[in-house]
Amino acid sequence: MTAQASAVIVTKGLTRRFGALTAVDSLDLVIEQGEVLGFLGHNGAGKTTTVRLLNGVLTASAGQARVLGLDPASDGVALRRRTGVLTETPSLDERLTAREQLAIYADLYDVPRSQVSARVDELLEAFQLADRGDDRVSGYSKGMRQRLALARSFLHKPELLFLDEPTSGLDPVSTRQVHTLIREQSRSGDHTVFLCTHNLEEAQRLCHRVAVLEHGRLVAIGAPAELGRNLWQGVRLEVETSPACVELASSVIHAFPAARDVTLAEDRPILTLALADREQIPQLVERLAAAGAPLYRLDPQEPTLEDVYFALHGEQEATR
Amino acid sequence: MNRRAILAIVRRDLLTVSRSKGVMYPLIIVPLILMVAMPAALGYFMPASTRAPNVNIGELEQFLAQMPATLQAQFATYTLEQQLIVYMLLYMFAPLFLVMPLMVSTVIAADSFAGEKERKTLEALIYTPTSDMELFVGKLLSGWLPAMAVSLISFVLYGVSANLSAWPTMQHIFFPNAMWLVLVFWVTPGAAALGMGAAVLVSSRVSTFQEAYQLSSIVVIPIVLLVLVQALGVIYLSVALTVALGVVIWIAAVALLWWGVRTFRRNEIIARW
Numbered sequence: 001m002t003a004q005a006s007a008v009i010v011t012k013g014l015t016r017r018f019g020a021l022t023a024v025d026s027l028d029l030v031i032e033q034g035e036v037l038g039f040l041g042h043n044g045a046g047k048t049t050t051v052r053l054l055n056g057v058l059t060a061s062a063g064q065a066r067v068l069g070l071d072p073a074s075d076g077v078a079l080r081r082r083t084g085v086l087t088e089t090p091s092l093d094e095r096l097t098a099r100e101q102l103a104i105y106a107d108l109y110d111v112p113r114s115q116v117s118a119r120v121d122e123l124l125e126a127f128q129l130a131d132r133g134d135d136r137v138s139g140y141s142k143g144m145r146q147r148l149a150l151a152r153s154f155l156h157k158p159e160l161l162f163l164d165e166p167t168s169g170l171d172p173v174s175t176r177q178v179h180t181l182i183r184e185q186s187r188s189g190d191h192t193v194f195l196c197t198h199n200l201e202e203a204q205r206l207c208h209r210v211a212v213l214e215h216g217r218l219v220a221i222g223a224p225a226e227l228g229r230n231l232w233q234g235v236r237l238e239v240e241t242s243p244a245c246v247e248l249a250s251s252v253i254h255a256f257p258a259a260r261d262v263t264l265a266e267d268r269p270i271l272t273l274a275l276a277d278r279e280q281i282p283q284l285v286e287r288l289a290a291a292g293a294p295l296y297r298l299d300p301q302e303p304t305l306e307d308v309y310f311a312l313h314g315e316q317e318a319t320r
Numbered sequence: 321m322n323r324r325a326i327l328a329i330v331r332r333d334l335l336t337v338s339r340s341k342g343v344m345y346p347l348i349i350v351p352l353i354l355m356v357a358m359p360a361a362l363g364y365f366m367p368a369s370t371r372a373p374n375v376n377i378g379e380l381e382q383f384l385a386q387m388p389a390t391l392q393a394q395f396a397t398y399t400l401e402q403q404l405i406v407y408m409l410l411y412m413f414a415p416l417f418l419v420m421p422l423m424v425s426t427v428i429a430a431d432s433f434a435g436e437k438e439r440k441t442l443e444a445l446i447y448t449p450t451s452d453m454e455l456f457v458g459k460l461l462s463g464w465l466p467a468m469a470v471s472l473i474s475f476v477l478y479g480v481s482a483n484l485s486a487w488p489t490m491q492h493i494f495f496p497n498a499m500w501l502v503l504v505f506w507v508t509p510g511a512a513a514l515g516m517g518a519a520v521l522v523s524s525r526v527s528t529f530q531e532a533y534q535l536s537s538i539v540v541i542p543i544v545l546l547v548l549v550q551a552l553g554v555i556y557l558s559v560a561l562t563v564a565l566g567v568v569i570w571i572a573a574v575a576l577l578w579w580g581v582r583t584f585r586r587n588e589i590i591a592r593w
Contacts, residue, residue, distance in 0.1 A: 018591065057446050057586045076586075081449035091444035093332065095339040107328035108448040136339075152444065 006033050008160055008192045009054060013063035016049050023049040025216035026063065034189035036182060038203035038224075039196045040309060041213035047196040048088055050213070051162045054194070055083055068160060081110065084158030086166055088196075090149035094138040098129050098148050101137070102155060109156035123151040126181075128174075142169040150178060161185060164196045175202075182206055200306045212309060220308070227308045234276045236307065239288075240297035243269045249293040256284055274307075321457065325450045329458025332445075333432050334466065342529075343431050347424055347470060354416060355474040356481045362408050363485030367401035380404070386553045401489050409482045410495060414503055414557045415546040420474045421508045422543065425467035425515030426536040432459050433523035434532030446586050456584040460516055460577070467512035475504050499559050507566040510573050515539055517576025524583060 009031040016024040024046045031037050041047050052058035054067050056076025065072050070079045093101055099120055106116040124133040127147040137145060146169050153161060163182070167175040183206065185191040197203050203210050204224045211221040220227055241249040246269045253259050253273055258280045262273040275281065281300070288295055337343050369375060377400070384395065384403055391411075395403045436442045445455065475496075482495045496504070519536040526532050546565075549555055557565070 052590055055447055058590050059587050077449050077451050079449075080447060083447075085444075085447040087443045087447065089440050089443070091441050093336055093441050094439065095336045096332070100335060104328045104332045105444075105448070107331075108325050108445075108450060110322075110324065110449070149444075 007031065007066075008033050008035075009065070009067050009194070011054075011063065011065045014050075014053060014060055014065050015062040016046075016053055016058060017061040022216050024053060024060075027213075027216075027218055029211065029218070029221070031192060031194065033192055034186055035209065036186045036193040036195060036207045038207035038210035039194060039213065040198075040200070040203055040210055041196075042198070045213040046216040047213060048164060049216075051085065051164060051194070051196065055080055055085060055162065081156070082158055083160045083162060084153035084156065085162045086150055086153040086164055088164040090145045092137045092145055092149060092152075095136060097134050097136050098124060098140075098151075099133045101148065102152060105152050105155055111156050119155065123154060127151040128177075143171055143174055146170055147174060150181075154181075159190065160192045160194065162194045162196070165198065166195070167197075167199065167202060179206055200309055224308075234274055234307070235278050235281070236272065236274050236301040237281070237284075238297070238299040238301065239271045239273070239295065240299075241269050241271070241288075242294045242296065245269075245293045246271075248291060249288060252287050252291045252293055253284070256280075256287060259284070322450065322454055325448070325454050326458040326461065329445070329450070329455065330462045330465065333428070333459065333462030337428050337431055337462070337466070340431065343427055346427060347466075350423060351420060351470060351474040351477070354419065355478040359409055359413060359478055359482040360485040363405060363482055363489075366404050366408060367489045370401055370404065383553070388556055388558075390558060391556055399489075405486045405489055406494060409486065410497055410500070411556050412547065412550060413478070413482075414500065414562075415543050415550065417471075417474070417478070417500075417503060418507065418511045418543050418546075419540060420471045421467045421512035422515040422540055423537075424470045425463045425512045426519045426539065427533055428463040428466055429459075429516045429519030430523060430529050430532035430536055432462050433520055434526055435529035437523070438528045442589065446590060452585055453581065455586075456581055460513075460520075460580075463516045463519070464509075464512050467515065468509060471504070471508045471512065475500075499557055499562050502559055502562045502566065503557070507562060507569055510566055510570040513573035513577060514569050517573050517580055520580040520584070521576055 007030050009029055011027050011029045014024060014027040014029075015022065027046075027050065039047050039050065049058065053060055054065060054072055056072030056074075056079055059073050067079055068082050072079055096104075102120040102123060103116055106119060111119055120133075121130070124130040127150060129144060129148060129151065132140070132144065137148065140148065146166075150163075150166060153163070161182075166182070167178050170178060179202070182193055182195070185193055186208075193206075195203065195207060207224065209221060209223050210227065212219050212227075239249065239253065246264065249269075250262070250264060250271060253262050253271055258275050258277070260274045260276070262271060264271050275284070278300070281298070285295065285298065370377065370380065380400065384400075384407065385392070387395070387407075395406065398406060436445075450458070479495050483490075483493050486494070515536070518539045519532060522535040523532045526535065546557075550557065555561065
């Protein structure tokens with residue numbers, strides 16, 4: 001398999017079967033150095049299995065992969081020295097303290113002995129665990145556990161980070177902090193982040209590109225905006241009318257055959273709706289004008305990743 | 321082999337185990353009862369029991385007369401009370417001593433393998449840059465080292481307890497003899513390895529610590545049988561027989577561990593989750 005010089009992950013036809021179930025199906029991926037790739041998919045779509053395959057802890061049933069220039073199947077130990085993984089469940093030892101866990105994993109990841117203590121302190125500080133560093137994890141909240149698991153994945157300064165739902169269970173402040181850390185990782189251009197997430201807003205905010213996995217198959221990959229343009233032909237509109245004519249405008253829009261997902265803002269005379277095609281906008285404007293509903297503002301919105309995701313999801317379900 | 325990584329796994333598992341009441345209580349209480357309290361009670365009260373009014377001395381003498389010739393030769397210079405003490409504390413307790421390495425290793429291995437599966441803590445370890453063999457060796461040592469430590473401490477405590485309690489009757493240090501030294505330094509390490517092997521085998525098929533511990537405790541059954549056949553006078557643990565027992569235990573342990581090494585694969589463990 002020929003890999004591009006700057007590619008950190010290259011897979012070709014990567015497949016993993018468990019009996020009759022194909023968890024990952026002919027996956028072709030190229031991920032560049034410094035990229036933050038969002039790996040989207042519902043539960044059981046094959047995200048975690050892909051992370052396992054790319055770290056050499058699970059062997060492929062078919063296909064090939066090169067990660068950081070190494071074959072995960074045969075160079076797993078050398079590869080895992082350069083990758084950091086935040087697993088879906090924090091996988092922490094409840095009976096150990098945060099400091100003990102980090103020190104033990106520093107040994108496992110071969111962090112130079114002289115640096116272990118300083119590195120552990122640095123991470124406890126960075127992840128706001130310094131004051132509870134000597135407490136056992138059994139007394140930690142869900143957010144603290146997630147932060148500790150994240151700190152552990154950063155311990156050996158990996159070149160490639162696999163983060164499986166990194167902000168799951170975190171409060172908004174911690175979530176923002178994790179987002180900042182992910183951005184910092186990729187900013188230098190040396191680190192690559194493989195981000196498995198259900199959180200479409202997070203993916204849109206952080207990822208250079210997103211890959212959408214459905215029943216083990218890659219159904220789309222590209223920059224969020226690019227996917228929006230290519231895969232979601234529809235348009236979401238915000239329509240502002242006069243307070244006195246909200247009900248009239250609402251009835252016109254509801255009666256418009258192409259309009260979907262019509263909602264009315266609680267405190268303002270603004271209606272939002274989705275149209276399958278931009279070409280339908282003039283017809284809607286004509287109908288509103290004919291009915292005598294004044295149009296103060298009509299604002300077409302950029303499609304969100306959520307629009308794309310659900311459009312893809314619906315398409316896949318329809319073809320099954 | 322990455323020794324630093326192996327030691328880190330051992331440290332992690334020992335810290336985890338030492339903070340579990342469910343694991344530590346049996347590790348402390350069983351040796352105290354079996355290796356301290358019981359020999360102390362026997363050493364102290366057994367001589368007096370021979371003087372109890374309803375004891376048939378003839379039957380006791382007949383029982384001891386059924387012992388193998390080499391044992392009787394050893395007993396020749398002893399009084400009846402001394403013979404009973406030596407018989408009980410040197411020979412009857414010897415197989416029971418093997419409960420120590422077997423129990424400790426199965427408790428810790430069950431916690432280390434099945435318990436880890438139950439607590440979902442193995443996945444982070446699996447993603448570390450350790451080989452399957454390093455992971456396996458680290459986990460084996462996590463059970464084997466404490467099993468040996470508890471056994472050696474039990475041996476010392478047993479020696480002190482037996483010699484002190486029987487001193488009024490024996491008037492000399494009678495424990496340990498050569499058979500016990502073979503038992504402690506040849507059979508015990510094998511028994512600890514056997515307990516580990518059994519627990520690894522069972523842990524791969526069950527999902528909780530309790531299930532793994534209860535099933536792997538089956539390895540103690542041969543020890544109970546050994547106690548019985550010795551009590552019936554069928555055999556007694558001579559040095560030669562103890563060496564042979566060690567060979568059998570080591571063969572069983574190596575076979576189980578060889579199977580464990582072959583099946584302890586990240587790929588297999590992850591695929592079964």
